[in-house]
Amino acid sequence: MSLRDQISGIIETEPVTLFMKGTPSFVACGNSQRALTALRSAGAPVTAVDILPDPRFRQELSSISGWPTIPQVFVKGELVGGADIVEELAANGELERKLTDALGDGYRDERAERVVALEAA
Amino acid sequence: MASEPLQALLEQAFPDATELSVLDRTGGGDHFQVTVASPRFEGLSLVDQHRLVYDALAAPLADGSIHELRIKTKGTT
Numbered sequence: 157m158s159l160r161d162q163i164s165g166i167i168e169t170e171p172v173t174l175f176m177k178g179t180p181s182f183v184a185c186g187n188s189q190r191a192l193t194a195l196r197s198a199g200a201p202v203t204a205v206d207i208l209p210d211p212r213f214r215q216e217l218s219s220i221s222g223w224p225t226i227p228q229v230f231v232k233g234e235l236v237g238g239a240d241i242v243e244e245l246a247a248n249g250e251l252e253r254k255l256t257d258a259l260g261d262g263y264r265d266e267r268a269e270r271v272v273a274l275e276a277a
Numbered sequence: 278m279a280s281e282p283l284q285a286l287l288e289q290a291f292p293d294a295t296e297l298s299v300l301d302r303t304g305g306g307d308h309f310q311v312t313v314a315s316p317r318f319e320g321l322s323l324v325d326q327h328r329l330v331y332d333a334l335a336a337p338l339a340d341g342s343i344h345e346l347r348i349k350t351k352g353t354t
Contacts, residue, residue, distance in 0.1 A: 187345065223324075224331050224338050225346060240348050241323045 159216045162274050163205075167220070170203040170272070171259050173230040175217055179271050180204050187239040191227040194239075194246035199264035200255055203272055210276045232258045278306050278342045283334060290333030291315045295353050307344035314351040326350040 157165070166173055172195065178184030180192055180202065195202050207213040207226055218224055221235050229236045231254060236242060245251035255263050280299040287297055296314035311330060318326045327348050337343045 187347075222328070224335075235324055237324050237327065238348075241327060244323065 157275075159212060159274065159276070160220065163213075163217055163220055166203070166205060166272055167230045168233045170230075171232060171263070171266075172200045172202050172255070174202050174204045175207050175226060175228045175230075176204055177206070177208050177226055179206050180269050184208060185226070187225075188227045190239040191229055191242045194242045194251065195229065197246050198251040198255060200251075201259075201263060201266045202269045204269065205272050205274060207274075210274070212276065213274050231255065234258075278337065280309065283309060283311070283337065283343075286333050286337070287311065287313060287330070290329070291317065293317065296351070302345075302347070307342065309343060309345070310347045310349070312349045312351075314353055316353045318350050319352040319354060323350065 174191060174195060176183065176188035176192065178188060183189045183192060192202065207217060214226060217228065221228055223235060223238065225238050227239055229242050236254065242251065245254065280301050284299045287299065291297060291313055294313055294315045296312060298312045300310040302308040302310050313330060317329065327350060330348050330350060331338065334343065334346070
């Protein structure tokens with residue numbers, strides 16, 4: 157599968173996707189940590205994708221999303237934003253509302269974090 | 278890079294801004310905090326507000342002179 161199809165597929169099928177530098181257990185960037193912390197505070201079921209292993213991962217992601225920086229957070233296929241936005245939405249309660257709207261009231265029940273790896277074509 | 282060129286790009290993109298600042302967070306010239314309040318943001322989602330700021334700073338983002346950018350946008354009402 158092409159890199160573009162892999163990334164698009166993850167964005168469309170995962171409830172909450174965090175494209176980040178590193179992984180939740182080994183975060184390699186302060187802004188990725190800020191986004192992860194904000195998502196955790198809202199109880200989001202995070203699927204994390206590390207963009208560091210290959211520079212093409214980030215290029216392809218930004219080409220799809222039109223968003224130039226990392227991290228990037230998607231909920232059900234929709235770009236929610238980067239670290240600043242996710243932090244702001246978590247602080248004012250809108251993130252939880254957005255997650256409830258998109259995933260239903262029970263979204264916290266499935267809060268296990270997981271990591272999905274991209275494969276360079 | 279210094280904050281001033283970024284400030285100039287933003288002033289160009291948001292001539293009607295009621296608040297506009299660029300802060301060099303680390304003093305190293307590559308980690309910036311940008312704050313913009315503009316009537317252009319009214320009715321836009323945060324994603325679309327930030328996209329306007331990214332558009333204004335597309336050149337320094339693309340050539341790597343901005344390593345990290347924090348953005349705070351606000352409407353004016």
